[in-house]
Amino acid sequence: MPRVITTLLLLLSLPAISARSLGADLPERKPKKVLVLPTVLMEPSCESIFSGEPRTSPLAARLHRQLETSLGTLLDIQVLPFVQARSTIVKRRFYQERVVVGRERYLLAKEYYRDLRQTEAVENLERSIDTLIGIYYDLVEPEALAEILLLAGVTLVEVGHFPEAHLAFKKALSLNPMLHLTRGFFPEPVERAITIACTDLQEGSSGLQPQELGRYQALAKELGVDSLFFSRIITREDRLFFDLTVLEKKGGNIAFQEEVPLSGDPAADGEAVDRLASRWTACAPFEKPQRTVEQLHKYLFSASYQQMAYLSYPTRTMLHNMGFSFEVGAYVLDSFGLVGKVQVISSLPDRFGDVLTPLTSTRLILGPSFSLTGQWWRLSMVPAAELHIQGPFKTSTDPDCKFFAAGSAGYTDMCDTSRVKNYPTAVVGGVNVALGAQFFFINRLFLSATMSISSYFLPLDRSKELNFPVALEVGGGVAF
């Protein structure tokens, strides 16, 4: 049996030992999870919106894949595939219902627009856009949302809300840069507003609008990623560039923005994207790994106030005790340690005063601790062996033996000494099981609460009137 336990302990310790030796030479940092949003291929010129056929190019998809691959090969970087992120978004609660609501608002707005009721149309379009943007519909069906934004922009121009129309067109074009319109289909002011929005978008330093940062930060939190990658292919002076913008979840700001020229050669372009990814990782902020309580603190000392009651007792009412508990612990492995306790407790007056002389006792408890831990908390279970030294005490149910002071005339005259029960000092042994919680509030300091119960069965021949103590401990301590 001991051999089995030793083997088990060794097996438990192996992962911890190997992890420590492997990680000894590397800087400690928490792996970063990133999401690369689809690469957007921008039109070379805003004039092309109203002329020619829409371009289709595999370049954007290829460079998006390349960026995901490049990031995936970097140390401490985990890439969340966009397909998976998209699936997570679609599976969110109420997603489908909100899509239906958003689409219905759009269809209703179209009816209003046809009836020349632009004000009602704008109102419904705004509600449609708010609903769909709120569920990240732009990441799932960007072209569908671009269509709604386009109608919103047109209607806003017609009601004279030019700044709002500008933003709507800009967003529509950023979602669907391949958008092509027939010249003359829309009134001239609308075409002009679209052209201005397109120019503004192309001259902008990134595809991200400042008001969107908070929304993308929220998305990063929901998906559990640390960085969001926005990339687009832009044309400048007849040359293609790969433009990369990285938003950090922590802080919600743009932490990286650079562009590299593209040559048109797939291999060379792939290398360019690879270099850009490496450049980002060189300066990317990494968090330190969050460590559990055991990893931070191997040893602990605590002191607690203890309230204890025996469930088996020689008095007519439950015998309560109070005292103090001192605990030392050493965690040799994650979630496993050894704990020792010394407790000194004294009985409180019982309801009927049956205890004539108080019982003072000392408990020694030693056992393994199995725990679950977080960064600031630990829940533990300690099955332990207990040695309990119970001091001498006397009990009686005779009121005269309680009232009259020992040795007085009243005691001599009235107390029937055969009704006084003497309990000599006793040493008993048994098992103690404790469930405890520790809450670290300032680095090494913690508050603790423990509940325990014991059962005494040693010595075997002793009739144990005093047994099954249930205790509640509340205190605090320090870990180091």
Added chain:
Amino acid sequence: MRTLALASLLLWVPLWTACGSEVEVTGIWQTPEDASVDLSALQIDQQVLLEIVAVQYGKDVSGLLRLFTQAYAPSHLWGKCPCMYLESADFRSDKLSFLITLCADSPPVEILCPGTEGDCTVTGVFTLDENDPDRMTGRFFDSEGTMIREGIELERVGDDNNIREEGLNLGCPE
């Protein structure tokens, strides 16, 4: 787990009940000095002041009954048999009941227990005032259950601390 939860509840229940506002008889009870008791039925030939010292343990009670002449002072203890123990005393339903054993050579014994070889006992029954828990009224019965005195009024003048401070837990010295 359920056992543990029950045990933890049991741990605290007695504490709550112990803190209840239960009326107790513990204290020093005296007849007012201006209302001394006529115990002529016990052949006590003068008006006396009666004092009961009682401490309650659950339903059980222990204590003393003392008689004084003019004031509650050791120098005014009744000369013949001033101190008796409360025996088989209990406090139930706001009633303090007890026996007292009269001193063998005291005058009441000749009246209450003529020709008795053994102890002569008197039973006292005092009822707590419903409205004022610091007042009680009592009666005495002889060994055959015949009421020999009623309407004895006592008021609480001290508590358990006073009892111990005054050494009343030492009993009746010879």
